[in-house]
Amino acid sequence: MKAxxxxxxxxxxxxxxTVDRVIHNRGRVSSxxxxxxxxxxxxxxxxxxxxxxxxxxxxxxxLKILIPYPYQDFYWKMIRNGIEQGLTEFAPYRIKGQxxxxxMNDPGHFESIAQQILQExxxxxxxxxxxxxxxxxxxxxxxxxxxxxxxxxxxxxxIPVLTYIxxxxxxxxxxxxxxxxxxxxxxxxxxxHTTENIDNTIHLKNKELGLFDxxxxxxxxFQKESVIFSNKKNSEMDSSSLAAIIKEKEIDTVYVTTxxxxxxxxxxxxxxxxxxxxxxxxIDQNISLLKQEQIDLLIDQSGYRMGFLSVKSWxxxxxxxxxxxxxxxxxxxxxxxxxxPFYI
Amino acid sequence: MKAxxxxxxxxxxxxxxTVDRVIHNRGRVSSxxxxxxxxxxxxxxxxxxxxxxxxxxxxxxxLKILIPYPYQDFYWKMIRNGIEQGLTEFAPYRIKGQxxxxxMNDPGHFESIAQQILQExxxxxxxxxxxxxxxxxxxxxxxxxxxxxxxxxxxxxxIPVLTYIxxxxxxxxxxxxxxxxxxxxxxxxxxxHTTENIDNTIHLKNKELGLFDxxxxxxxxFQKESVIFSNKKNSEMDSSSLAAIIKEKEIDTVYVTTxxxxxxxxxxxxxxxxxxxxxxxxIDQNISLLKQEQIDLLIDQSGYRMGFLSVKSWxxxxxxxxxxxxxxxxxxxxxxxxxxPFYI
DNA sequence: TAACTTTGCGTGTGCGCACACACTATATTT
DNA sequence: AAATATAGTGTGTGCGCACACGCAAAGTTA
Numbered sequence: 043m044k045a046x047x048x049x050x051x052x053x054x055x056x057x058x059x060t061v062d063r064v065i066h067n068r069g070r071v072s073s074x075x076x077x078x079x080x081x082x083x084x085x086x087x088x089x090x091x092x093x094x095x096x097x098x099x100x101x102x103x104x105l106k107i108l109i110p111y112p113y114q115d116f117y118w119k120m121i122r123n124g125i126e127q128g129l130t131e132f133a134p135y136r137i138k139g140q141x142x143x144x145x146m147n148d149p150g151h152f153e154s155i156a157q158q159i160l161q162e163x164x165x166x167x168x169x170x171x172x173x174x175x176x177x178x179x180x181x182x183x184x185x186x187x188x189x190x191x192x193x194x195x196x197x198x199x200x201i202p203v204l205t206y207i208x209x210x211x212x213x214x215x216x217x218x219x220x221x222x223x224x225x226x227x228x229x230x231x232x233x234x235h236t237t238e239n240i241d242n243t244i245h246l247k248n249k250e251l252g253l254f255d256x257x258x259x260x261x262x263x264f265q266k267e268s269v270i271f272s273n274k275k276n277s278e279m280d281s282s283s284l285a286a287i288i289k290e291k292e293i294d295t296v297y298v299t300t301x302x303x304x305x306x307x308x309x310x311x312x313x314x315x316x317x318x319x320x321x322x323x324x325i326d327q328n329i330s331l332l333k334q335e336q337i338d339l340l341i342d343q344s345g346y347r348m349g350f351l352s353v354k355s356w357x358x359x360x361x362x363x364x365x366x367x368x369x370x371x372x373x374x375x376x377x378x379x380x381x382x383p384f385y386i
Numbered sequence: 387m388k389a390x391x392x393x394x395x396x397x398x399x400x401x402x403x404t405v406d407r408v409i410h411n412r413g414r415v416s417s418x419x420x421x422x423x424x425x426x427x428x429x430x431x432x433x434x435x436x437x438x439x440x441x442x443x444x445x446x447x448x449l450k451i452l453i454p455y456p457y458q459d460f461y462w463k464m465i466r467n468g469i470e471q472g473l474t475e476f477a478p479y480r481i482k483g484q485x486x487x488x489x490m491n492d493p494g495h496f497e498s499i500a501q502q503i504l505q506e507x508x509x510x511x512x513x514x515x516x517x518x519x520x521x522x523x524x525x526x527x528x529x530x531x532x533x534x535x536x537x538x539x540x541x542x543x544x545i546p547v548l549t550y551i552x553x554x555x556x557x558x559x560x561x562x563x564x565x566x567x568x569x570x571x572x573x574x575x576x577x578x579h580t581t582e583n584i585d586n587t588i589h590l591k592n593k594e595l596g597l598f599d600x601x602x603x604x605x606x607x608f609q610k611e612s613v614i615f616s617n618k619k620n621s622e623m624d625s626s627s628l629a630a631i632i633k634e635k636e637i638d639t640v641y642v643t644t645x646x647x648x649x650x651x652x653x654x655x656x657x658x659x660x661x662x663x664x665x666x667x668x669i670d671q672n673i674s675l676l677k678q679e680q681i682d683l684l685i686d687q688s689g690y691r692m693g694f695l696s697v698k699s700w701x702x703x704x705x706x707x708x709x710x711x712x713x714x715x716x717x718x719x720x721x722x723x724x725x726x727p728f729y730i
Numbered sequence: 731t732a733a734c735t736t737t738g739c740g741t742g743t744g745c746g747c748a749c750a751c752a753c754t755a756t757a758t759t760t
Numbered sequence: 761a762a763a764t765a766t767a768g769t770g771t772g773t774g775c776g777c778a779c780a781c782g783c784a785a786a787g788t789t790a
Contacts, residue, residue, distance in 0.1 A: 046776060057740045062778065070738055092478045093440045094776035097745050101778090134436045217724040224682075226570050256724075338568075362478075373728035376720040380561040380600075384717035390746060401770045406748065414768055438746035441775050445748090 045086035054082035065090070092362060096135055105139045105356055106159045109170030110146035116325035117301045117345045118146070121170060121194065124349025132357045139353065149173045156180045164189060165360065166204070168352050171196035190360070192352050205355050207370045209343050211248035217374055218249070218297055218320055218341060219256020222264075228295040228318055230265035231257065232288065236272065236302040246299045253297060267291055271306060281309040288314055296320065304328050307336045324377065324385055332379055342375040342385065389430035398426035409434070436706060440479055449483045449700055450503045453514030454490035460669035461645045461689045462490070465514060465538065468693025476701045483697065493517045500524045508533060509704065510548070512696050515540035534704070536696050549699050551714045553687050555592035561718055562593070562641050562664055562685060563600020566608075572639040572662055574609035575601065576632065580616065580646040590643045597641060611635055615650060625653040632658055640664065648672050651680045668721065668729055676723055686719040686729065
C-alpha cells in the first residue's frame, strides 16, 4: 500500500496541513517538525499521487511557446505539429500551453514578442530559437525571474536551461558523408545551402564540415564543392549558374543542408536526371519527390519529435517530477522510399 | 468551461447517478431518460475527466502480458523492456500489468500458460506471439470471454484483435535490397537465416523474398544465395561449410535475417574481413560489433518501441478512449555507426 | 501594558468522478 | 390480496491531494 499524506501525518505526529506545507515548501513550519515530516516521508517512501494532485490543483501552469511562424519554414511547421500533439496528449495534466509566433527573419520581432511573453509571468517558456544572441538574452531574463526555459534548435552555452533539445549538425554531416562514401557512383559531391539567415549558417557549415571530414576518411577520393543556392531572380547563384557548375565539375551527388531539397530537385533534376540527391526532413514536398525517386534519400531531423519532446520534457519535469537530462539530441532517421511509409 | 456530470444531470433534468448509469451502460434507465441524457451529453460536448475518473475508480484494470522468456531471445528482451517502460510511464493510470513468460521453443508451454492466464479473467491480454496456430486459439477464447487482445509480432488474420503491432517482413527485405543495390562493391549476396523454429520461418522467408525482389529491380545483376546457419556442433551448416560457400560463390555481402548477425560476424569476419554485413536489431552484441565496424549496418525492428506501443495502445483504448488503428507497423530504423548513439 | 504582527500549527472543503446504497412505483409470483 | 421481485431513480461517500482559513502562542511595536 502506497503511503498517503495522511499516513505521513500520522507517522510524524502532525496534521496533514503541516505535511502539505513541507511538501510544497510553503514555510510556516518549525525546523524541528520540518525534519520530522521529511524523515517520515523518507521512511514511508512517499510519492505524491500525480492524478490526485492534478485533480486538486487550483493554479494551472502556464507554458508559453515561442517559435517562428509555421508558414515561414516547414521544419518549424513540423515542430509546431509535435508541440500541438504534446499539448493534446498531456492535456489531462492541465497544462495550459500558449503558442506565440515570431518572424524568423527579424531578430527585433523576436525580442519584442519575448518581452510580451515575460509580462505574463509564465511558469516556463519553450523557446524555438533562430537567433543566438537574442535567445541568450531571453534565457538570462527568465533565469532572473525564475521562469524555466526549454530551448530548441540553438544550443546555448554557459546559461542554464532546463533542457536543450536539438540535433548535432556536425554528426548529421558525418552521417551523410558515411552514406555517400559507401554509395555506388558517388564521387563528386556538391553541398548546397539554401539560406539567407546568417545565424543559421553555423549549423549548415557544421554539416558541411562533418560531411567533408567523413569523405576524407575514405580510401576513395572525392571532389568537393559548396554553394549557396537561392531561387530568387536576382540572386547571384540561381539555377542556371548552378547548372553550369554541375556540368563543369561533373557533379554526381548533391547534398542540400536544409529542408529545401525539393527546391533544388524541382529546379535541376530534369536537366540532370542521374544526380544522387540527399536532403533533409519529411516535409510534404520532399516526401512526394522521394516517392517519385526525384530525391534519393532524406535524413529526417525529427522536427515533430523535437516539438513533442519539448512539451513532454516540461511535463516530466514539472508535473511528474522526473529527472530530465540537460541535453537531448534527437535521432537522425535515414529514409529511403522503402521505409518512408513508417515515418508518415 | 468543460461540462461535468453535474451539468449533464441538470441539463437533462435527472440526477448524477442516472447520468452515471448512462455513461457506463449500467442499465436500469428507461429508454426515454437514456435518450435525454445522451442528448444532453452531445449538446454539452461531454468528455469525461480522465484524471478524476482514474482517482475515483475502484476496480483496477488487469493487463496480462504473455511473451517468451527474455533470456531466450534478445529481441524479446528489448520488447520486454519497452513493455516495462510503458507500464512505468502509465502507472498513474492505475494499470496493473502482470507479465508471464513462455518457452519460445515449446508451443505446449504457450498453451498451458495461456490457460492459466484466462483463469484470472484479465481485462486484456497482450500476446507476444511466436506460434501462429496457438495464438489464433488464444485470441478466439479471449473473444468468447470478452477479453481484449493485443497481438505483437505474428499477424493474425480473420480473428478480431484490438490491434496488431509488428513489422512487415517483406518490406524489411525490400529495404535491405534497396540499400544493397546502391552500395558500392555489393554484387554477390548471401542471406543467412539463423533459426530452428519453423513458425518463424515465414517471416524470414518474407525478408528474403523482399530482398531478392528488390535486387531484381536493379539494372545491375546480383548473385543470390540463401542458407540456414546454426552455430551448433552437429548442425549441417556450421561455420566451416559456410566459409566454403562464401569462398566458392565469392560472396561479398551478407544479410542475416535475425537478431543474430553478431553470431555470424564473430564466426566468420576474421576469415573474410571485407564482407559487408547487414543485420537486425540494437542488441548489445550487435551494437558493439557495429561500433567496431565488424557489422556495417543494422536495421532496427524497434523491439523496444513495439513493447512500449503495445502498452500505450491499451491505455489509449481503455483509459483514454481513443480510437486506435487495427494494425500498427513500426518504423525500420537504418543504423550506421554514425547515427547509432541517437538510438541507444 | 495594550495593540499589533508573525510563527506554527490544525481543520475543512472541494476537485470530478465511480460506486454503493436507499427508496419508490410497478410488475410478478404465490 | 399479500408477498416478493425488479425497473427506475436519487443521495451520499470517498478517491488523494491542494489550498483557504482559523486559531493559539510567541514575538514585536508603540
